[in-house]
Amino acid sequence: MAKRNDFISKEDWYMATAMLAAQRSKDPNTQVGACIVNSSGIIIATGYNGLPRGCSDDDFPWSREAENPLDTKYPYVVHAESNAILNKNIASLDLCQLYGTLFPCDGCAKLIIQAGIEEVIYFSDKYHDTNESVASRRMLDAAKVNYRQYQGQLKEIKLIF
Numbered sequence: 001m002a003k004r005n006d007f008i009s010k011e012d013w014y015m016a017t018a019m020l021a022a023q024r025s026k027d028p029n030t031q032v033g034a035c036i037v038n039s040s041g042i043i044i045a046t047g048y049n050g051l052p053r054g055c056s057d058d059d060f061p062w063s064r065e066a067e068n069p070l071d072t073k074y075p076y077v078v079h080a081e082s083n084a085i086l087n088k089n090i091a092s093l094d095l096c097q098l099y100g101t102l103f104p105c106d107g108c109a110k111l112i113i114q115a116g117i118e119e120v121i122y123f124s125d126k127y128h129d130t131n132e133s134v135a136s137r138r139m140l141d142a143a144k145v146n147y148r149q150y151q152g153q154l155k156e157i158k159l160i161f
Helices: 010-022 080-086 106-115 131-142
Strands: 033-037 043-048 097-102 119-124 146-149
Touching: 010 033, 010 043, 010 080, 010 097, 010 119, 033 080, 043 080, 080 097, 080 106, 106 131
Parallel strands: 097 119, 119 146
Antiparallel strands: 033 043, 033 097
């Protein structure tokens, strides 16, 4: 019997892993996932956007807008890329790739650069023209961190078991 030929590529597998991680997010509006892969092609970390450890998802707001900014999710949520960097299971992220379902914001770009990640592959760039994305690209360019939009076979992940 011959081997299967309809298996997914490694790049599709990594992005699917980021998409699957995003499904762990409790955020009702935007679910983001990230997957970090080392230079040997081994997944070494995943993350999704959510509250810090020890903070109950039921005790903090999930709103995008409110009269008081403290009543929105923004001061409290840790982004997927940041969580993946914090969840790493090796000492160094030098020369790693980060697969993310969303182009990283400026705060995550800082951590990506500081961690030594050499390339970011993102699925969506829906906030491309925001100040956070413009600043992110500016820093990634200056630090010579490559980034590109994912061009694989996955359009979205549907969880069917």
